Amino acid sequence: MxxxxxxxxxxxxxxxxxxxxxxxxxxxxxxxxxxxxxxxxxxxxxxxxxxxxxxxxxxxxxxxxxxxxxxxxxxxxxxxxxxxxxxxxxxxxxxxxxVTVDTAGWAMLTSVAPSVADLAPGDLEALLDVLRWRPDDLDPELPPRVAYAGAHHPVLAAASRQRLADLDYDFDGLKALMEARGWTTIQLVFRTGADSFDVRNPFPVGGVVEDPATGAAAAALGGYLRALRIVGDDAVVHLRQGDDLGRPSRLTVRLLPGEAGVRVSGKAVPLPA
The missing domain is CATH 3.10.310.10 (Diaminopimelate Epimerase; Chain A, domain 1)
Structure with a gap:
């Protein structure tokens, strides 16, 4: 067994x-x-x-x-x-x-090479509809894209932290759209600083309303930020996730010059039996 x-x-x-x-x-x-x-x-x-x-x-x-x-x-x-x-x-x-693990329980993975693509025609409107967002809820400085670093994640940036906090989406509608497009989670972000973001990840295709921490989406976001030159080729980006769910999570994204993959690191601890 x-x-x-x-x-x-x-x-x-x-x-x-x-x-x-x-x-x-x-x-x-x-x-x-x-x-x-x-x-x-x-x-x-x-x-x-x-x-x-x-x-x-x-x-x-x-x-x-x-x-x-x-x-x-x-x-x-x-x-x-x-x-x-x-x-x-x-x-x-x-x-x-x-993946490298140190003696304190910190692990750092290096993703497969990321890629970034435009959303197909009509997909942004469909995504906003099932998320119950409006076009003016989006941050114009961070354009919507589909990012990949092992799995596909649309990246949408909220114009306000309140918009990110008020997550109330159509579970069945988003699930159907994601299944049709082959998306794993939706990476919803709000930029809190030059090198920091608050993020949330709906995951209805997995039967989960929201992921408290999403390393695959973090790697995809790193590829997105580099491809769109929002950060440099040598950058460290800090992600806060899970706070809205009461399960605070902290992810660090590292980009290195000449390295195709994206590094994502964080700690893990055993859960009580």
Missing amino acids: ATIERYAAFTDDPAGGNPAGVVRDAQGLDDAGMLKIAAEVGYSETAFLTEHRGDGRYRVRFFSPLAEVPFCGHATVATAVALGPGEHVFTTNAGDVP
């Missing part, structure tokens, strides 16, 4: 961060078995190590309660911390993701 470990990622407090399940002995599980466990655990994602390849390399798959996702940042951080200090490489459905 699979052993399920539980961690909170992007926090040093079990009451904060985003909970993730970790199953290290998933070699004998099929897709239905992994989905069943993820649904029973009930977190936004559970990570399954389906193959141990030696030298710190693992095949890792991620399941929400409703479906498999190609890459999940917070479950990556949780899994790496569960494995312990050192260098790990996770082969995910999106590609190889190196």
Whole structure:
């Protein structure tokens, strides 16, 4: 029988961060078995190590309660911390993701190469409609885009912190739109400083109203900020997430000159049994 470990990622407090399940002995599980466990655990994602390849390399798959996702940042951080200090490489459905863990339980992942694209015609209007936002709710300095760093996330910037706080969307409508477009979460942001953002992430396709911390979307946002030259090629960006849910989470995004991937770091701690 699979052993399920539980961690909170992007926090040093079990009451904060985003909970993730970790199953290290998933070699004998099929897709239905992994989905069943993820649904029973009930977190936004559970990570399954389906193959141990030696030298710190693992095949890792991620399941929400409703479906498999190609890459999940917070479950990556949780899994790496569960494995312990050192260098790990996770082969995910999106590609190889190196993760470094220190002795204090801090993990830093490096995403696959990000990309940024325009929203297809009509998609912005449809997205605003199901979010119950208006065009003038958007920050004109941060144009809407779809960003990718292992999973696809539309990035919408709110013109005010109050707009970000008042999240009340059409769950079924957004879920249907996301499923049709292949989007994993929606990255809603408000810029609080030159190198800082408050962020929220609706995740109805996973059966979750909102993610308290979303490492994959953080990596995608880093790629977005670099591609649109909102920050430089050498930048550190600080994200606050989960405060509106009562589960404060802190994510650090690092961009390095000449490095294609985006680094995302944070701490993870075990949850009480």
